[in-house]
Amino acid sequence: MRSRKKKMPISRKVLYLLGYTMVFIWLIPVLWMCITALKPGGSAVTVIRDLLSPPYTLDNYNYVLTNASIWNWTWNSFYVAAVTTIVTIILTSLAAFALSRMQFFGKTFIFWVIIAGLMVPVEAKIIPLFQIMIDMGLINSYSSLILPGLAAPLGVFILKQFYDGIPNELVEAARIDGAGMLRIFWSIFLPLSRSSMAALGIFTFITSWNNFLWPFLAINEEKMMTLPVAIPTFQSAYTAELMIPMAANVLASLPAILVFIFFQKHIIKGITMTGIK
Amino acid sequence: MNDQSRLLTNVKAYLFLAPFLLVYGLFMVYPIAKGFIISLHDWSLGMESTFVGFANYSSMFRDSYFWEALWNTLLFVVISTPALIFVGLAIALLVNAGLKGTTFLRSAFFLPFILSISVIASVWVFILQPYTGLLNSFLHTIGFTEEIFWLSDAKLAWVSILLATVWWTVGFNMVLFLAGLQEIPEEFYEAAEMDGASSWKKFMFITLPSLKGVMLLTVVLQTINSFKLFGQPYLMTGGGPGTETRALVQYIYEKGFIEQQMGVASSMSYVLFAITITFAFIQFKFFQGKD
Amino acid sequence: MKKVSAFTLAVFLLSTFLVACGGDSDSGGGEEDNGKTNLTFWTPLSGGDGDFMKELVSEFNSENAEIEVELLNLKAEEYYTKMRTSVTSDQAPDVAIAHTSKLSELESANLIVSIEDAADSAGVEWDTFSENIVDATIIKDEHYAVPLDTHALIMYANNKILAEADLLDESGQPVIEDGEEGFIQFLEKIKENSPSGTFPLSATSTGDSPLRMWWTFYSQLGGELLNEEGSQAAFNNEQGLEALSFLGKMVEDDLWPKNIANGGELFTAQKAAIHINGVWMTGALENNEGLEFSAIPIPQVFDEQAMWGDSHLFVVPRQNEQSDEKKEASIVFANWIADHSSSWAQAGHVPSKPSVIESEEFQELPYRSDYAEIGEDVSYMPNTPKLTAINDVLKKHFNQYMTGDVSPEDTLSNAEEEVNNLLK
Structure with missing residues (x-):
């Protein structure tokens, strides 16, 4: 407001220049990926002039769509991420409610065991986890991808923090009306914590969607693979060109980019809440 | 409260907890315990295992490749954490400066974070490759004729992995810092302005101190994430040249799944586990300090 | 009343979650279906090889009424790791490509089975293959593989x-x-x-x-x-x-x-x-x-x-309940591909059967005949586990x-x- 009266100060101009130059540099890899995928096979894609002038073609996309099960992998990724997210929210909200509002034997102990798990990365568990999956006969199945992600102490932690902040008067009032714990959970805590759950859900979904190491170990067959594992597998067959791998990259990223464009406000809010609250 | 109702409360509470505890026990507590047992055995998939005591640990400590991988990981943590914090804060300040198109700026910086590591790695490999890569071609056109081996020279390979990691994940830190910046009351700045404070002073005496909480959180989250390094070097350099960019997680994978020495791999996992738990304790110190 | 509802909810949630996870497609595959023997077939092929093999397999499927082969290609770097885990978790494919240089490793780790009997009943004539390639696939006097090519x-x-x-x-x-x-x-x-x-x-x-x-x-x-x-x-x-x-x-x-x-x-x-x-x-x-x-x-x-050289072979990975029928079908399939490998040669490889090398089809392919003699000069790496x-x-x-x-x-x-x- 204040600055509009005067001419834009130099520092402001510098800021604009800096901001937009950086964003441009930031977007180069993505832009280059998209343009390269549109160039016919064998053309030079490192000379900027050639990149920005025709010919362009959709052949690479056609090729990838007919030769790679992109939709199948996208579905696998989506299914695994969606189930993981929904079940995580259900399990962790129930557990967080008990930890926040109920008295029971061993509460402190259980709370600390869950909190301690907060910092155990999946990466440190791959060997035993793999053996457990083999014992359960689950290797190469959706379950093997979903189950380990459900042991999510972060969700319990976030939701418990939120539940702790809900005023006790609400609970007492409901009690007087004769509501049981489940009723209180269902009709007071769940509606109030909708935004926390959304935040947790978005965070869980992105983590699962981009998970690489575990699906890379647990899946043996192409048709069961999620996108992050399937894409390098598909690309490894194209050693002499880069248009087809790039087209595969674009197709694999498209759903995530679209979702991000439509829901970016929620996604960013979600991450903020998971991090800060 | 009588015994019966106490029992009832306990039962109810555990019913709420049961589903989560079941999954948590099976896929968090049990693997950690089992991992320790495996680390005491000589074992490969599909074979009988033999108890060997702590032999796996001693062979691990004698293995120079283990030390190299651990060192690589530590080095990455030490360099990438400040880099990601610094760049993240810088971008957050830029985005928060109230320029036109703030939403666009924020989205653009955040965009790489939603892409999969496989896509990131394959794009960067093509950008960075010698002779025909985008970056080297660009450098040639502006008159820099020497060929730079971004992924084949050990030091540059680390620089490349770092650059790709910053590009990929810094958006996440930016969002955390943005949230922190928006929580600083406008009055603070107005008061400082009346005192005639310079931008630098405002940054040093208002912005930075107000961000302390977010900063600590971001540092800890980032440290833990950097310890998990695997995908970037595995997909970009394969751990090479030689083994110079091989991180601990990749070595665990190779020991366990390729060399089929599950016992040694498990003992290495325990080192990673011990390190991350140590950082967990540090984090709780921070959390307690905050309240 | 409330106790019951809490309990019901817990059971309900648990079962949704089990259903959600149980909804896996069966990846073991290979059940008999409309009278056909279904085989899963793994390959580690890249650089165009995959496409040629895909064509050959669909040709086989259309020509053979009794056997249906499903091809699954894996990344070469992780192929043998995946093979091992699939055998360990009893999800091994029915037939798979392996390299000669890996054969003794696969055998000593118990990952593949002898095909001696199955080859007999499938009617494989070993003398139709180049002798040196076949020799490399015999371990302890038993055949373990059907050779496909030399590369x-x-x-x-x-x-x-x-x-x-x-x-x-x-x-x-x-x-x-x-x-x-x-x-x-x-x-x-x-x-x-x-x-x-x-x-x-x-x-x-x-x-x-x-x-x-x-x-x-x-x-x-x-x-x-x-x-x-x-x-x-x-x-x-x-x-x-x-x-x-x-x-x-x-x-x-x-x-x-x-x-x-x-x-x-x-x-x-x-x-x-x-x-x-x-x-x-x-x-x-x-x-x-x-x-x-x-x-x-x-x-x-x-x-x-x-x-430097190696060769591609067909092997039969170990399964807990190995059906003789599938084993035989696998060998029939392998032998058919070896017989029709002049089109596999389009990928660049030198076929394992001299009759195929001498065939017009192969000789007419450009380039391949220029290096068909490499079969004799190839230096294999030693066969050690x-x-x-x-x-x-x-x-x-x-x-x-x-x-x-x-x-x-x-x-x-x-x-x-x-x-x-x-x-x-």
Whole structure:
């Protein structure tokens, strides 16, 4: 407001220049990926002039769509991420409610065991986890991808923090009306914590969607693979060109980019809440 | 409260907890315990295992490749954490400066974070490759004729992995810092302005101190994430040249799944586990300090 | 009342979650369905190979009413790891491609089964295969595999670039003088007589390629990888050093520019005169219009002709309940593919059956007949259960050597020490 009266100060101009130059540099890899995928096979894609002038073609996309099960992998990724997210929210909200509002034997102990798990990365568990999956006969199945992600102490932690902040008067009032714990959970805590759950859900979904190491170990067959594992597998067959791998990259990223464009406000809010609250 | 109702409360509470505890026990507590047992055995998939005591640990400590991988990981943590914090804060300040198109700026910086590591790695490999890569071609056109081996020279390979990691994940830190910046009351700045404070002073005496909480959180989250390094070097350099960019997680994978020495791999996992738990304790110190 | 509802909710949630997780598609597959025997078939193919195999399999499926084969391609780097985990978790495919060099490793780890009986009942005639390839698939007097092909490292030359440098003879073949000097001079001439920016030699400087090239020249010098008992490394010697230094010299003289990430891409883009890679590149290179190239065996640089090579085989991975019927069907399938491998040869490989090599179909294929004789000169790496681990050690050290940071002497002695540790 204040600055509009005067001419834009130099520092402001510098800021604009800096901001937009950086964003441009930031977007180069993505832009280059998209343009390269549109160039016919064998053309030079490192000379900027050639990149920005025709010919362009959709052949690479056609090729990838007919030769790679992109939709199948996208579905696998989506299914695994969606189930993981929904079940995580259900399990962790129930557990967080008990930890926040109920008295029971061993509460402190259980709370600390869950909190301690907060910092155990999946990466440190791959060997035993793999053996457990083999014992359960689950290797190469959706379950093997979903189950380990459900042991999510972060969700319990976030939701418990939120539940702790809900005023006790609400609970007492409901009690007087004769509501049981489940009723209180269902009709007071769940509606109030909708935004926390959304935040947790978005965070869980992105983590699962981009998970690489575990699906890379647990899946043996192409048709069961999620996108992050399937894409390098598909690309490894194209050693002499880069248009087809790039087209595969674009197709694999498209759903995530679209979702991000439509829901970016929620996604960013979600991450903020998971991090800060 | 009588015994019966106490029992009832306990039962109810555990019913709420049961589903989560079941999954948590099976896929968090049990693997950690089992991992320790495996680390005491000589074992490969599909074979009988033999108890060997702590032999796996001693062979691990004698293995120079283990030390190299651990060192690589530590080095990455030490360099990438400040880099990601610094760049993240810088971008957050830029985005928060109230320029036109703030939403666009924020989205653009955040965009790489939603892409999969496989896509990131394959794009960067093509950008960075010698002779025909985008970056080297660009450098040639502006008159820099020497060929730079971004992924084949050990030091540059680390620089490349770092650059790709910053590009990929810094958006996440930016969002955390943005949230922190928006929580600083406008009055603070107005008061400082009346005192005639310079931008630098405002940054040093208002912005930075107000961000302390977010900063600590971001540092800890980032440290833990950097310890998990695997995908970037595995997909970009394969751990090479030689083994110079091989991180601990990749070595665990190779020991366990390729060399089929599950016992040694498990003992290495325990080192990673011990390190991350140590950082967990540090984090709780921070959390307690905050309240 | 409330107790009941809490309980119901818990049960409900648990069961939703179990259903959600239980909804997996059955990946074991292979149940009998409308009278057909369904087989799952794994391959580690890349660079065009995959497409040719896909075509062959669908051809087989349409011609055979009783057997239906489902092809699953995996990334070569992780193929054998996946094979092992699939056998351990009893999800092994019914039939799979394996390499001769891996056979004894697979057998000693109990990952594959003998096909002696199944081959008999499927009517396989072993004498229709090249004898040396079949011999390599016999372990303890039992057949463990149906051979498909031989493949080797060969040399690709860009005819346009060579013609401009005046290095083609009347028949359009590259003119290369004998010996180490001859080969270096050949590359020097390309360098002198080509537009700047042309790579005389483009072979990938990382991954398998340096090891395969070293093995080629080391074999030409008559070297062995291990001692006779297979208990110790035997490559840290004069010949090993000479072969490795030869690679280093080409890099030093800038004939084989340093740190090439993808030699095939440079050759496809017509930036390189010579490309050294496996025969499987032939199929991929052919698809590029405007690329005129020849494919010839790697010249004899040292004492005798030899080159790195391996062969593809069909193996039957171990399953807990192995049905004889499926085993037999697998062998029928394998044998059919071997018989029809002249179209597999389109990928570049040399078929395992002499009758196929002599067939018109194969002889009419361009390029392939130019290097069909490699079958006799291929130098296999020794069949030891530790070969993968040994190769990983060698790859690691040779890749580092290619960056120019380590001396050839240190490279070999470091690799020797680690290989000996592995064999202990």
